[in-house]
Amino acid sequence: DTAALRQLDRAHHLHPFTDLQDYAEHGGRIVNRAEHIYIHDTDGNKMLDGMSGLWCCNLGYSQHSIAEAVYRQLRELPYYNNFFKCSNQPAVELAKALAEVTPAQFKHVFFTNSGSEANDTNIRLVHRYFDLLGKPEKKLFISRKNAYHGSTIAAGSLGGMAPMHKQAIGLTYVHHINQPHWFENGGDLGEAEYGLQVARELEAKIEELGEDKVAAFIAEPVQGAGGVIIPPQTYWPEIQRICDERDILLIADEVICGFGRTGKWFGSETYGIKPQLMTFAKAITNGYMPLGGVMVGDQVADVLLSGGGEFTHGLTYSGHPAACAAGLATLEILRGSDIIETAAEQIAPHFQRRLREFEGHPIVGQVRGQGMFAALELVANKASRERLAPESRGAVFCRDRANSNGLMVRQTGDAMIMAPPLVCSTDEIDILIEKLGIALDETASHFGV
Ligand code: PLP
16 A cells, blocks of 8 residues: 555655655655566556666666575575685675676775765775884874765765865864866866866865875766766876875776776776775675675785774674575676677767757756766756756756656756666667657756746
């Protein structure tokens, strides 16, 4: 009974990233079924999922081998911990498989349940690394404004989202520089020149704080929740140079970019980044089980492994057998198929080409994207880049129209965000484009553009 379920949901369930008063008054959609790239709700609506859930179900919702692997594992060994000199077979096998699919410098992994915990783990790893090297004063992290690195206190501080920092959760050892958002901040500069300028903010920040105090810079190859900010081509080589010339560790947060989203296995490969640490979560299990972790590069691992003494960090479910079984089954699908290559070579070019047809739409100021990842900036005036309405109400309206028309997409600021499953066909991309076009037309007409 949908009405009763919705009533119970409103009465008892506090939802993440939600206006709790509004939800308690009005409730929401109850999703009860999914197949391939479609989700269904209890009101009988069928929606094309243009966001892969929360950027995690990259292979869609019908990968039964993952479900079966989890069930088998739960029957065999539902749980045992990885503390106190114990391990389990799926965790061992997944660690080996991850070492094989990630860039060559990564041979070790630390497992968590989520991306947030993985980024917290990065802080512990980095601090221990420099402590063992006899540089305990190297404690500071630099991140980017409007970044999202998770919701725990530490990951929320690493992220640079203003509303989360308003809750006064910022850690004193975390500092922020600007994101490489050319459309928003580039002014009269060309993209390439702007990319260099914004990258050099890192250099300036390191000089301001002191190279002997800064430990690491953390960033997503493409900032996802911050608005699918595609970096100018000049950005990452300059960031890499700045970190390489100093004793600063580079952490790539691949929680969204990892496992095929940007066209290669990892965003670091798409952008030629060589991080010493790499965060993953989400698509490692195709969203079927909670699992995250940090890939630890040789430079850091060699120090940790020869340091002696306990690494005082861990989670009850670090390396949970059933979650690792889901990760192994997901990697088996990815390695045993050409899903990533087909998405990169056939589906993504079609997706990006079709999206660019909206460049002529009266409320679309910019189309940007990489692989199966894209954003449309909405404006009232293309020349002045004036927005449709204050507080991003234009994009919120457009998202709500798309959702009502059977397309799940997201809004960040004034941008419409898309990250469809890699297993979409070109015909399904056409359906996405058609539904998005209707939502854009309805938004333009609502705001009188
Ligand atoms: N890092 C990035 C880049 C993310 O996008 C997210 C979640 O969206 C996280 C970390 C946090 O992951 P989780 O929600 O699994 O804690």
